[in-house]
Amino acid sequence: MRPQPGDLLRIDGRASVQFTDDRALTFRIVSVCDRPTYAGWVWLTGYVINRRGQAATKREVYVQLAGLRPVTSAPAPVRARVARPMLRDMIRVTAEQLATARGCVLGLMLGDAIGAARGNVPATGTLRATSAGQLACFTVDGLRWAAMQGISGIEPWSQEDWPDGWLATVPVLAERRGSAPATVAALKGKIAGTLDKPVGASIGAHGLTRSLPAGLCDWWPSSENFGAEISALTHTGAAVDAAALGSTLIRLLGEGKSLAEAMERARRDSLGRSVHTGDSLLGPALEAARSKPRQAVELARLAGDAKATSALAGGVYVAMSFAMRYEIRDALTFAASVGDGGHAATVAGALLGAAHGPDALPVDWLSRLELVWVADTLARDLVREVTEGPSGSGYGDATDAHWWDRYPGW
Incomplete structure (x- = not known):
């Protein structure tokens, strides 16, 4: 039909x-x-x-x-009238969605900042973001990020008032905070990669870290595919597979599963779906967390370089080694201090934040986090889009007249 x-x-x-x-x-x-x-x-x-x-x-x-x-x-x-128990259930679902989204995005940004400090967090001062945190803010829309960075060879979508949207007004997102060569090369090539036709040859960690919030989009046909599709815009191969697994873990945590349950489910469900399955990507990290938790030599072995697979393995190892909500500070410090710790800390922060919610994140660190307001606003707006439809629909007018100005959608 x-x-x-x-x-x-x-x-x-x-x-x-x-x-x-x-x-x-x-x-x-x-x-x-x-x-x-x-x-x-x-x-x-x-x-x-x-x-x-x-x-x-x-x-x-x-x-x-x-x-x-x-x-x-x-x-x-x-x-x-809707019975009060039903109203309570609806409110609880929204609160749970909000906690997962805020915890994931804030945890990701916090992990990025602690990773940039390599675990040596100063007693005072701003905790600065890297290009990984900047890209995660834009997630899919790398073009606006590149335009704000002033990177040559990036053509505007419009001849005036572009880049647009509220993120384009955030000064920190326009500052150079490290390189993202694979992303820049793909954008300059003017061809967006797909799962069937990836562009470039990068399997770097940015293809994973900026795709993790895709797991929050539970209305998408498959958060696994969505994470992979976002990664494939600029990366290929193992990076895309790692993004699929990472976004799946976030989705499962959002469904209320524990860290251990989410890991096992993602590992089992991914078998046979890609060259790099959950067994090959998650298996070694989970086994190391069970048999040799919290050991620097193990983290260095798992996350010794800047590949997406290493970032995922390192982040999973840290999250499972420090799985309790009161251990997040120790988890991020440990992750950032070993090997290519910045990316592992970013992944661990997203996983632990999604699992335990924003209230479990160290408040003294969050209060100094450079992009804390940006990250929290993005997370809240994501939940609003799902639960309220502020942009309007065929069933009603927009409840926020400025929504399309803030999120142009093109």
Whole structure:
């Protein structure tokens, strides 16, 4: 069937594996996207209809046309007020989403800053970001970052008022804080890499660290693929595989799984999906954390260079060695002081922040973190986009008239 706005569909495992069993949805279409896709697939925007016949959550889904099924009779709407227990559940879900997003993004930025200090954190003064932290702020949009950096050979998307969006007004993001040669080379080439056709040959850690927030996008058809797609814009090979695993770990932590559960699930689910599976990327780090935790020689062995796979292995080893919420300070200091510790500390910070939330991060460090307000605003706005739809939709006007100015989306 060819879906149309207004159609009510049952989206289950026949449409996409992510909707198998209890993840199936009743879905009211608002719009059908015309962006290019794989043959037989389509992007749909609409609302999930709950058991009371009410539009509960705005989502964008990527599904197979052949697997879509019309719903012949919709659940009858119930006009009674929402029961207080249901309201409490909705509030709790949003609070949990917010805690995961803030913890992940703030933890990533904090790990980046502590890594830059190589674990020798000064008693006072600003904790500065590196290019890895800057890129994570933009995540997908490396072009705006490169334009703000004043890198030659980057053509503007518009002849005036570009780069745009609120991040373009943050002075720190315009400062040179280290190099990102693979990202710059890919952007200068003017061809965005894809999973099928990557550009360049870099397998560096930036392809992982800037992709980790993709795991927070649980409305995306697959956070694993989203993380990989972001990485593939500028990187290739093992870096893309590491990004897929890293974003999967963030997603699983957001679902409420413990660090150990998330590691095992990501390791198991990735088998056979790529050349570098969870077994080869996570296995050695998990075994080292079990048998030889908190040992500098082990971290140096796992994360001795600036490759994405090394950053993931080092970050996982540190997170599992210092898994308790009160150990994050020790975890980041340890990660930053050994081998190519900056990237391992960034990954460990994101994982531990997502697992334990922002309240577990050292307040004295956060209060000195250069990009703390930027990171916290990005995390909060991400959750707002999912839960409130401030940019508007076919079901209502925008609740924030300036949202598109802040996040242009092009």
